[in-house]
Amino acid sequence: MEARLDSFSYDDAIVRKFLFATLLWGVVGMLVGLLIALQLANPAFNLGQYLSFGRLRPLHTNAVIFAFAGNAVFTGIYYSTQRLLKARMFSDALSRFHFWGWQAIIVAAAITLPLGYTQAKEYAELEWPIDIAIAVVWVVFAINFFGTIAKRRERHLYVAIWFYIASIITVAVLHIFNNLSIPAGPLKSYSIYAGVQDAFMQWWYGHNAVAFFLTTPFLGLMYYFMPKAAERPVFSYKLSILHFWTLVFLYIWAGPHHLHYTALPDWASTLGMLFSVMLIAPSWGGMINGLLTLRGAWQKVVDEPVLKFFVLAVTAYGMSTFEGPMLSIKSVNSLAHYTDWIIAHVHTGALGWNGFMTAGMIYWLAPRLFQTSLYSKKLAEWHFWVATLGILLYVTSIYSAGITQGLMWRAFDETGRLQFPDFIETTMRLMPMYWVRVAGGTLYLSGMIVFVYNIVMTWAGRPKTYDVFVVQAAPLGTYVPPQAAPVVGGAWARFTGLLWHRTWERLPLTFSVLVAVAVIVASLFEILPTFLIKSNVPTIASVKPYTPLELVGRDLYIREGCFNCHSQMIRPFRHETERYGEYSKPGESIYDHPFLWGSRRIGPDLAREGGKYPALWHVRHMQDPRSITAKSIMPPYPHLLTQDLDFATIQKRVDVMAMLGVPYGDAINKAESMAHAQADLIAADIEKAGGPAGLKDKEITALVAYLERLGVDIRAVKPVTTPPGGN
Amino acid sequence: MKSLADAVGASGLSGYAIVALVLFVFAFVLILIPLMAPSRDAEYEADGRMPLDDLTPIPGRTPAPPTPRPQQHA
Incomplete structure (x- = not known):
């Protein structure tokens, strides 16, 4: 035909x-x-x-x-x-x-x-x-x-x-x-x-x-x-x-x-x-x-x-x-x-x-x-x-x-x-x-x-109007090839002749489903155990949720992209534990939505940063890193000392965290007041140490609260800036 | 989900890598054996030429008529 x-x-x-x-x-x-x-x-x-x-x-x-x-x-x-x-x-x-x-x-x-x-x-x-x-x-x-x-x-x-x-x-x-x-x-x-x-x-x-x-x-x-x-x-x-x-x-x-x-x-x-x-x-x-x-x-x-x-x-x-x-x-x-x-x-x-x-x-x-022809092969x-x-x-x-x-x-x-x-x-x-x-x-x-x-x-160099070339092809279903190969032999012949694969190749829906199955089965093979087996993430009794202020400080850490340069994951090697402290445990990050382990160390790991330095050190460091470490390549963040902290959004953030299963307890109803109380403490501590006054409603207080919290739960060391009755 | 968690937990995680490997080798062999069989070479040869036979008209020339490819099954 x-x-x-x-x-x-x-x-x-x-x-x-x-x-x-x-x-x-x-x-x-x-x-x-x-x-x-x-x-x-x-x-x-x-x-x-x-x-x-x-x-x-x-x-x-x-x-x-x-x-x-x-x-x-x-x-x-x-x-x-x-x-x-x-x-x-x-x-x-x-x-x-x-x-x-x-x-x-x-x-x-x-x-x-x-x-x-x-x-x-x-x-x-x-x-x-x-x-x-x-x-x-x-x-x-x-x-x-x-x-x-x-x-x-x-x-x-x-x-x-x-x-x-x-x-x-x-x-x-x-x-x-x-x-x-x-x-x-x-x-x-x-x-x-x-x-x-x-x-x-x-x-x-x-x-x-x-x-x-x-x-x-x-x-x-x-x-x-x-x-x-x-x-x-x-x-x-x-x-x-x-x-x-x-x-x-x-x-x-x-x-x-x-x-x-x-x-x-x-x-x-x-x-x-x-x-x-x-x-x-x-x-x-x-x-x-x-x-x-x-x-x-x-x-x-x-x-x-x-x-x-x-x-x-x-x-x-x-x-x-x-x-x-x-x-x-x-x-x-x-x-x-x-x-x-x-x-x-x-x-x-x-x-x-x-x-x-x-x-x-x-x-x-x-x-x-x-x-048209390429403008310049030499430039290419x-x-x-x-x-x-x-x-x-x-x-x-x-x-x-x-x-x-x-x-x-x-x-x-x-x-x-x-x-x-x-x-x-x-x-x-x-x-x-x-x-x-x-x-x-x-x-x-x-x-x-x-x-x-x-x-x-x-x-x-194109023409004034592009030529639209018309091409021709036979629609599927109307074209009968002159020499269609007959299928001979049994199941083995079909198998070795790869006829089954050729069938897939011509049935895009079947082919796509098979690709999806290959991808999804492999994914589930890893995902299911990771999510279903509790021994993968053993809990640690001393690890508690972040306070509302620490949570918003963590969000500032994310906003500034600190995780691009600092990891929060100490590997179980002696050279890492010597440098940074005890290696990181799975149970330490169970409240971390999202996780912030990082993938690169342009700067040092921060998993055990809490308690290492006083609050004022962090303020000075964020304001001008080279005033602390002369050759540091960290960007300065002076705006954190001048921009107001958005206390009004803290309650919503805590509520969403609670929705995700983080046990926030009292903070569900009074996140903002708790944040103010902790910010007051931190600001007073900074001022008492000779730092700038009036930081209690600035973003830097939240970031300091977060940095001071890192890794302290597992060491059972409370940061000096934790409010009374706080986590 | 508790029963599924129990089932997955009891299956022994250390064997996962081996099970996964066996799965892959099975799929690999399933593809490999027929590929190595010396049949349908002409079809593969024709399939490999598809980009060269895509009816792309050459600027300034009349488009070439389509060339029916051999071994095309309905």
């Missing part, structure tokens, strides 16, 4: 929109990255309350992950999905809603994060109204994507589409469950999880955000755009099948490796390590598949910047996915955790894999989308080499910084005492490396600016 052909066109306007958004947010995100790199090298670059490191660091990570990489992923998905499915997107209106909705979310993030509205969860900092908006926009994207699959004219779903399906489903699951919280105000909420469970959920999310936002969709792009650029098919389609399923099955288990030697139960940590080590197999399978796609075309790499970017991107993917499993091994992790090593690891992936895949894809797309070459040099400078300096930190923190002298007992000694040693990072970041950003210029100039 002769095929009836449908005529249709692709929606490239939406691809162009996402492409420009990628460029815009790429520059913004990297500019903020450069600024925070400068702030670490010299604290004078902390430009006031709203542009300090603690507030800008999450802005940087959100901008590069969700704005730059996110828009890049959407650019590639909208372009490749239509062509692989031989169908225009399901709805142009939904495409536009997705685009503008996503950009609105980014703008909301860019406003709220510097203002200090954050949930204090890495890569999930945005507050609840924005989280809801993300869920809505993501669902719209999913409807549009799956709607396109439903009206496709190509029965087989190419492997890139599988990666997109896995990304869309898993990101939705991760986002919803990690962000479950109870609002305590228009832009304030408390996570429904606490302590160990919150830490587990966060890193289940955090690791898989890297996996399913920065890896699987980019692998889908790799499987589409590398063959296009190399003008030859993927090296092994069989390997791509193995790559996909192994990756989907393994990745979701790996999150707990972010919490080795913390208060997370050891079984979960071991499980995370085991699956992380196994991840090297599919990751390298994918890398090899990508690189070997260029077999017989390597000579093109010399002259073609697109291929140069792709080769380096896939190589960076290989390097970071070798390093990731290595870092998940507990003994290696004990050195690397909390250090800059992790930052170097992340940037090998982000700058090399995500950044260069994006650049290669856009250089390939630009002439096709703008229907220049971009490649400058950015490559930038990556090298960045990662070599920060790897050195990380290993230096790790080794200095654990060094003992011949008398058995810490060789570098003052934390600032390690910080000072890192300064040259931090400046080299600034140089590397500047080069990478320079390359990015050249990239933007090149693409904008290419766009400027």
Whole structure:
């Protein structure tokens, strides 16, 4: 029977929109990255309350992950999905809603994060109204994507589409469950999880955000755009099948490796390590598949910047996915955790894999989308080499910084005492490396600016009106292939012939359900025991809820982003207990909504900070850190001494905490008066010690109350500032 | 939830890593064996070429007519 052909066109306007958004947010995100790199090298670059490191660091990570990489992923998905499915997107209106909705979310993030509205969860900092908006926009994207699959004219779903399906489903699951919280105000909420469970959920999310936002969709792009650029098919389609399923099955288990030697139960940590080590197999399978796609075309790499970017991107993917499993091994992790090593690891992936895949894809797309030739191939070459040099400078300096930190923190002298007992000694040693990072970041950003210029100039050379090409394809169901292979043999023949898998590949609903099952089963395998078994979080009788003032002080700690630099989790190593005190127990953080264990030590751990210094020390330290420690790189927080504490919102915060199961007792009805009583005590103590007067209604009193409380419950030492009858 | 908590608690957490590993190996083998079987190579070859056969018109040229791919089952 002769095929009836449908005529249709692709929606490239939406691809162009996402492409420009990628460029815009790429520059913004990297500019903020450069600024925070400068702030670490010299604290004078902390430009006031709203542009300090603690507030800008999450802005940087959100901008590069969700704005730059996110828009890049959407650019590639909208372009490749239509062509692989031989169908225009399901709805142009939904495409536009997705685009503008996503950009609105980014703008909301860019406003709220510097203002200090954050949930204090890495890569999930945005507050609840924005989280809801993300869920809505993501669902719209999913409807549009799956709607396109439903009206496709190509029965087989190419492997890139599988990666997109896995990304869309898993990101939705991760986002919803990690962000479950109870609002305590228009832009304030408390996570429904606490302590160990919150830490587990966060890193289940955090690791898989890297996996399913920065890896699987980019692998889908790799499987589409590398063959296009190399003008030859993927090296092994069989390997791509193995790559996909192994990756989907393994990745979701790996999150707990972010919490080795913390208060997370050891079984979960071991499980995370085991699956992380196994991840090297599919990751390298994918890398090899990508690189070997260029077999017989390597000579093109010399002259073609697109291929140069792709080769380096896939190589960076290989390097970071070798390093990731290595870092998940507990003994290696004990050195690397909390250090800059992790930052170097992340940037090998982000700058090399995500950044260069994006650049290669856009250089390939630009002439096709703008229907003209690339403005300058020479500038593209220049971009490649400058950015490559930038990556090298960045990662070599920060790897050195990380290993230096790790080794200095654990060094003992011949008398058995810490060789570098003052934390600032390690910080000072890192300064040259931090400046080299600034140089590397500047080069990478320079390359990015050249990239933007090149693409904008290419766009400027576009025709007055774009040609809308009409393509033709047979609709599904009307086309009968001339040589349909008969199915012969029994069940074994069907199994070895992979016919069952081919059936899945053509049934998107079944395929999607199977992906969801793989992800959800693996997640439940770890989540259920973490939540159901009480022995995972043994309670400690002396650990009590924070007082209302301490609670609001904790919220200020979150607002200022202190958790970006200070951990509150002492690992059971002698070099840590010598430096910070008794190691942290799971029962210590049962009232911590959210947990604040941190993932990095730019400054020292604060888990046992309470009782170490008098209140006035904290006031002076927050006002001007260098008046206490000359070489400190901590930003100053003088505004805490002048801004009024919002006592009126304390009751609501306490009520929400009580709703979450924190036993607040009397504080449920008199939180505000209790807070005033404790603030009066602290202010009097500060004034008595020779400090400034009139701080009883200022934010600093709440923060001091919180810092003075840290770790005292387990030591049975009451902070001097605890009010009579308080917790 | 108490019974579920009891069941999970009694299952022995130290064995979780092994159970998880066995689950993974089962799924892996399920995919691997058929993949290694030397059948359907032509189909995979055709599938791998999909990005090169996506009807993308080349600017300035008339779009090429669609090429029916072999082994396409209804």
